[in-house]
Amino acid sequence: MNLDADDENADARVCVRTVWISDLHLGTPGCQAEALLQFLKGVRCETLYLVGDIIDGWQLRRSWYWPQAHNDVVQKVLRQARKGVRVVFVPGNHDEFARRYTGHSFGGVEVLPEAVHTTADGRRLWITHGDHFDGVIQCAKWLAYVGDWAYEFTLKVNRHLNSLRARIGLPYWSLSRYLKQKVKRAVSYVSDFESAVAREARARGVDGVVCGHIHHAEIRDIDGLLYCNDGDWVESLTALVEHADGRLQILDWSAHARRPLGQPVAVAEPVETGTTAPEGAAVGVFKPL
Numbered sequence: 001m002n003l004d005a006d007d008e009n010a011d012a013r014v015c016v017r018t019v020w021i022s023d024l025h026l027g028t029p030g031c032q033a034e035a036l037l038q039f040l041k042g043v044r045c046e047t048l049y050l051v052g053d054i055i056d057g058w059q060l061r062r063s064w065y066w067p068q069a070h071n072d073v074v075q076k077v078l079r080q081a082r083k084g085v086r087v088v089f090v091p092g093n094h095d096e097f098a099r100r101y102t103g104h105s106f107g108g109v110e111v112l113p114e115a116v117h118t119t120a121d122g123r124r125l126w127i128t129h130g131d132h133f134d135g136v137i138q139c140a141k142w143l144a145y146v147g148d149w150a151y152e153f154t155l156k157v158n159r160h161l162n163s164l165r166a167r168i169g170l171p172y173w174s175l176s177r178y179l180k181q182k183v184k185r186a187v188s189y190v191s192d193f194e195s196a197v198a199r200e201a202r203a204r205g206v207d208g209v210v211c212g213h214i215h216h217a218e219i220r221d222i223d224g225l226l227y228c229n230d231g232d233w234v235e236s237l238t239a240l241v242e243h244a245d246g247r248l249q250i251l252d253w254s255a256h257a258r259r260p261l262g263q264p265v266a267v268a269e270p271v272e273t274g275t276t277a278p279e280g281a282a283v284g285v286f287k288p289l
Contacts, residue, residue, distance in 0.1 A: 039253050078107045194227055
């Protein structure tokens with residue numbers, strides 16, 4: 001990887017081999033673009049995978065929303081590509097318009113329908129956004145649009161709720177995440193999705209899979225196959241990373257999203273792959289030195 005001495009990422013406090021991020025939903029008010037930009041400036045990697053739903057075409061078709069912070073994120077990714085980072089974009093359902101350009105490269109960003117990544121310790125990981133394993137999208141896309149509208153409404157309510165919580169000194173609380181954890185049908189949906197993705201990965205003869213789509217970061221073993229989901233940058237603010245020795249870790253940026261970039265950070269010890277973090281706990285959080 002060729003990084004110039006004056007590159008703004010040269011002082012990154014976290015150096016890893018590979019980063020996977022997805023579900024940024026640029027173009028929506030819910031996108032945490034400022035925190036994402038801070039993350040991209042604070043992490044140095046050799047390969048960056050953009051695992052779908054990077055730009056929210058569904059939302060942009062309804063109404064245009066594109067503040068400067070969203071443009072800054074795009075420019076930062078393109079700058080990383082120019083500086084020698086391999087950037088691979090695997091489109092998702094919200095940016096499905098990009099699927100017509102698979103096989104092409106734009107500004108150094110490779111657009112692929114899917115990919116296979118080999119870790120430093122020799123494991124082969126299939127990379128897909130995961131929407132093809134969502135029965136709602138495949139069988140009733142109109143219902144997916146309704147669900148997307150309901151999710152945006154929930155996020156809007158959540159922003160107002162947390163504005164009030166902040167005024168009285170209470171921490172951030174996610175209404176959407178609470179509903180996902182409490183509604184039995186939502187819990188079943190996540191489980192069914194994970195099992196379907198794992199079955200397809202096993203049929204492809206790989207060691208594991210990295211996906212996004214369901215906004216639920218996790219690393220766990222599913223019947224002997226490694227399942228990894230990198231989460232999202234709407235609520236969770238998580239990424240999946242590979243260290244130099246091939247270890248995989250979910251990094252949770254949410255606890256430090258408002259910390260100045262110049263403040264030193266260290267990375268917690270990676271969890272063993274094949275384990276699941278307790279509900280509400282961050283996996284491999286950035287910790288102040």
